[in-house]
Amino acid sequence: MRGISGVPTAPDSSVLRGVVVAIAVVQAAVLGLLARRGSWLTDDLAFLVQGDRGFAPAELLTPVNDHIAPGLRFVYAVFAEVAPLNHDFTVAWRVVMQAVAIYLMGHLLLRLLGPSWWVVAGTLFYALTPLSMVSFMSLSSGVNNLPAHVFGLLLLHATIDWYAGHRRRAVAYGPLALLISLACWEKSALILCTAVALALYLRDEPIRAWLRRTWPYAAALAVAVVAFGTLYLTNGNPSQGRLPTGQLVELTLRGFRVPLSALAGGPWTWTDTGQPLSFAAPGVAELLVGGLVTGVLLVAAWRRDRRVLLLWAAVAAYVLVTVLLVSYGRFATFGSVFTMHYHYWSDLSIPLTLAVVLSARTLRMRLVVPVAAVGGLVAAVVVSDAGFAREWANNPAKAYFANVTAELEWAGPNVNIWDTDMPQPIATALMTDTRLSPVLRMAGIPFRLQEPGTEPLLVDETGKLRPAQFAVWSRGEPTSRSNSFCNLLLRGTEPLTVPLTSTQSELATAKWSVKAGYFSDRENQVSVELVDADGNVAALPAAKWPAGVGTMYLGPSRRITATAVRLRSSDPATNLCVENLEIGLPR
Numbered sequence: 247m248r249g250i251s252g253v254p255t256a257p258d259s260s261v262l263r264g265v266v267v268a269i270a271v272v273q274a275a276v277l278g279l280l281a282r283r284g285s286w287l288t289d290d291l292a293f294l295v296q297g298d299r300g301f302a303p304a305e306l307l308t309p310v311n312d313h314i315a316p317g318l319r320f321v322y323a324v325f326a327e328v329a330p331l332n333h334d335f336t337v338a339w340r341v342v343m344q345a346v347a348i349y350l351m352g353h354l355l356l357r358l359l360g361p362s363w364w365v366v367a368g369t370l371f372y373a374l375t376p377l378s379m380v381s382f383m384s385l386s387s388g389v390n391n392l393p394a395h396v397f398g399l400l401l402l403h404a405t406i407d408w409y410a411g412h413r414r415r416a417v418a419y420g421p422l423a424l425l426i427s428l429a430c431w432e433k434s435a436l437i438l439c440t441a442v443a444l445a446l447y448l449r450d451e452p453i454r455a456w457l458r459r460t461w462p463y464a465a466a467l468a469v470a471v472v473a474f475g476t477l478y479l480t481n482g483n484p485s486q487g488r489l490p491t492g493q494l495v496e497l498t499l500r501g502f503r504v505p506l507s508a509l510a511g512g513p514w515t516w517t518d519t520g521q522p523l524s525f526a527a528p529g530v531a532e533l534l535v536g537g538l539v540t541g542v543l544l545v546a547a548w549r550r551d552r553r554v555l556l557l558w559a560a561v562a563a564y565v566l567v568t569v570l571l572v573s574y575g576r577f578a579t580f581g582s583v584f585t586m587h588y589h590y591w592s593d594l595s596i597p598l599t600l601a602v603v604l605s606a607r608t609l610r611m612r613l614v615v616p617v618a619a620v621g622g623l624v625a626a627v628v629v630s631d632a633g634f635a636r637e638w639a640n641n642p643a644k645a646y647f648a649n650v651t652a653e654l655e656w657a658g659p660n661v662n663i664w665d666t667d668m669p670q671p672i673a674t675a676l677m678t679d680t681r682l683s684p685v686l687r688m689a690g691i692p693f694r695l696q697e698p699g700t701e702p703l704l705v706d707e708t709g710k711l712r713p714a715q716f717a718v719w720s721r722g723e724p725t726s727r728s729n730s731f732c733n734l735l736l737r738g739t740e741p742l743t744v745p746l747t748s749t750q751s752e753l754a755t756a757k758w759s760v761k762a763g764y765f766s767d768r769e770n771q772v773s774v775e776l777v778d779a780d781g782n783v784a785a786l787p788a789a790k791w792p793a794g795v796g797t798m799y800l801g802p803s804r805r806i807t808a809t810a811v812r813l814r815s816s817d818p819a820t821n822l823c824v825e826n827l828e829i830g831l832p833r
Contacts, residue, residue: 256361266352266369273373274345277382280635281337284522285644288674289386291685294330297322298688309483312575316477317430321389331647331689336385343392344382348373350399351596355603357406367620368603372595374623376630377508380524381592383638387524391592394434397427398593401467405441408463409448416463421470428474433571433590435471436564440597443560447553447604487574494573500585501569503528505561505598506536511626515633517586521671522638524588532626543605550608557601564594643672649709650682651691657711659692662702664714664759664832665802669707681802696799698792704832714832716761719754720746722811722827732823736772741814743777744827756831758808759801760786763826769793770822772815774800776808776829784808791822 286294299305301323306316321339329335352369359365372378378395381387404420407413427434449456490497504526507513510533513526547554572590606616646669654661665683667673673680682705683695696702704714722744724733736742760774773788784803791798808829813822 257363259356259361262356262361262365263353265366266349266356269352269366269369269373270345270348273348274341277344277379278337278341280631280638281340281383282334283635283639284383285333285641286331286647286672287384287386287522287641287643288672288677291668291673292677292679293318293322293386293389294326295679295684295688297324297326298330299323307477307481309481312483313432314478314482315390315430315432317393317426318386318389321393321430326688331651331685333644340382340385340388340392343388343396344378347392347395347399350396350403351599354399354402354406355600357403358600358604359607362607364603364607367606367616368599370620371602371623372599374511374627375508375595375598376511376513376627376634377504377588377595377598378592379631380588380634383634384522384524384589387589387592390431390589391434393430394427394437394593395596397423397430398434398437398440398596401427401437401441402444402596405444405463406448409445409459413463417466420463421466424467425470425474428470432474432478433568434593436567437593437596438467438471439560439563439567440557440600441467443556443597444600446556487576489570489574494569497573497585498566498569501565503533504586504588504591505565505594506540507532508536508595508598509539509602510535511623512536512630514626514629516637518637522641524634526586526588542609543602546608547601547605551604554601554604554608557597557604560597561594561601564597568594642669646672646707646709650686650705651689653705653709653711654686654691654693657703660694661711662694662697662700663711664702664704664799665695666705666832667757667802696801698796698798701797702799702832716759716828716830717833718749718828718830719756719758720748720750720808720829722824722829723747732825734824734827736770736813736815736820736822736824738818738820739814739816741812742824744811744813744824746809746811746829753807753809755805755807757802757805758784758829759799759803759832760811761826761828761830762798762800762824763796764791764798764822764824765795766791766793766822768819768821770815770820771817772813772820772822775812775814776803776806777810777812778807779809782806783812 293310296305296308297319301320305323306319307314308319310318325336325339348369351372352365355365355368378391381391400423401420404416404423408416408420424437427437445460451459507526507528512532513528514532515527515529517523517525517527519525544555544558547558568590569585572585572587665681667680668682668685686693702714703711706712722734723746724744734742734744758776760776762774770791771788772791774786776784776786784806786800786803789798789800811827811829813824815822
């Protein structure tokens with residue numbers, strides 16, 4: 247290493263490439279093993295169900311929360327098509343993407359530094375930093391961020407190609423890499439800050455000549471930005487957020503804790519939420535260590551190669567823009583905690599790695615100093631990764647879905663189940679549809695859903711099948727008893743509204759299910775609606791009520807305080823007698 251006494255002569259480029267490949271393979275494999283300890287999260291299940299709808303443009307452009315990410319939609323559609331509900335397949339995809347990203351970073355450093363042992367040091371820092379480890383573990387974050395790493399690094403390679411004279415090659419893949427990265431995670435546009443900083447770092451001519459040389463490449467990249475911007479403006483659903491102006495300074499300071507703790511191999515500690523979430527809780531010690539390292543590197547860059555400060559400026563720009571974006575879009579709902587949610591910080595490791603390596607290589611020190619620094623970094627990273635791995639393994643989804651698939655396979659394709667919600671924390675209020683049935687359909691697991699003829703079984707909170715008890719909360723009572731043969735008779739297209747009498751001391755709000763005993767001399771297509779005291783309606787899907795004597799099982803509804811049930815049919819020949827109408831919850 248230049249500036250370090252006692253270091254062997256510069257290695258062969260082929261040796262460095264071999265070391266980079268080894269680092270990429272080993273580190274990605276280790277993260278893959280850690281990722282297998284976890285399982286699906288809420289977003290993963292919702293995205294898989296959406297992905298099962300296919301690859302049509304309308305599906306790929308369906309907004310993800312308040313933004314569009316056709317690249318994310320495409321990857322989840324592949325998961326749903328190739329290996330639905332197979333977590334190991336997603337881990338393998340992440341291992342490949344992570345290894346490619348590490349190799350691209352190592353190759354980028356080799357192109358910038360030439361044959362130098364600093365290439366190995368920089369590759370190790372990039373591979374080990376917990377900044378990107380968290381996004382690897384979480385599939386939804388990984389599908390956003392791993393392509394942002396891979397294609398963002400390809401953009402930086404294209405930038406080097408442009409200034410090295412390979413202009414056609416740079417224009418051929420640089421804008422495409424940027425567009426794909428944006429399609430997976432629009433926040434990855436921040437890689438442009440690093441690209442500009444790198445271009446200025448490579449500048450070896452007067453600024454005017456450099457601008458004349460740069461503008462065609464910049465125009466090509468602008469085409470990619472405009473193309474994605476057009477998609478976003480025409481298909482996106484941006485949140486109506488606002489900046490927490492009174493707390494922006496505090497949030498900005500919290501944001502700069504991220505790169506500081508990363509330089510100390512942190513965060514060494516994580517917020518204890520009881521769930522596998524990536525909320526960092528960096529302590530004073532690691533911030534002091536990170537601050538000391540940052541100070542030394544900044545002084546070295548200022549004294550020996552001020553062009554490196556451009557990369558530090560890219561780091562600062564990344565932090566500031568991230569804090570503003572997260573504060574604007576997420577503060578009102580989640581508060582300041584999301585500023586330290588590592589889903590948003592993964593690709594900060596790219597400009598940070600470049601800034602650290604290009605600064606550190608100007609230092610003059612004995613070999614023992616960088617060796618001790620690398621050893622300390624590895625030890626800190628092990629502490630950070632182990633702490634998160636313990637939290638990450640605290641996910642019941644793995645055991646739950648293993649039980650569900652085994653139980654349904656044992657019961658056979660004719661098993662009849664209630665359409666119940668998945669338990670928390672596998673499903674949360676953030677999901678638009680928390681039912682288990684869409685996930686089972688996506689996975690291609692055969693079952694019958696609340697069909698008449700047999701009492702449905704219940705999938706309990708552990709994923710086991712068991713007989714259900716229907717807890718009745720209210721019953722339908724006829725408004726009159728004029729018909730001695732049938733008190734609740736639905737004939738023709740005239741709706742039948744049945745008031746509900748609560749079996750409890752007060753009415754409750756819930757996602758209700760309906761159990762209706764009936765008889766009829768013909769099959770009827772009948773829909774059911776739950777109505778509250780204000781006239782609000784929760785409609786249940788229309789269903790075929792077979793001829794004969796039977797019981798229908800319907801629901802769940804959306805959340806409602808039901809005071810009446812309305813039955814309706816569009817067939818004038820409908821003739822249905824409801825004998826017993828109960829509203830409740832299967833348990």
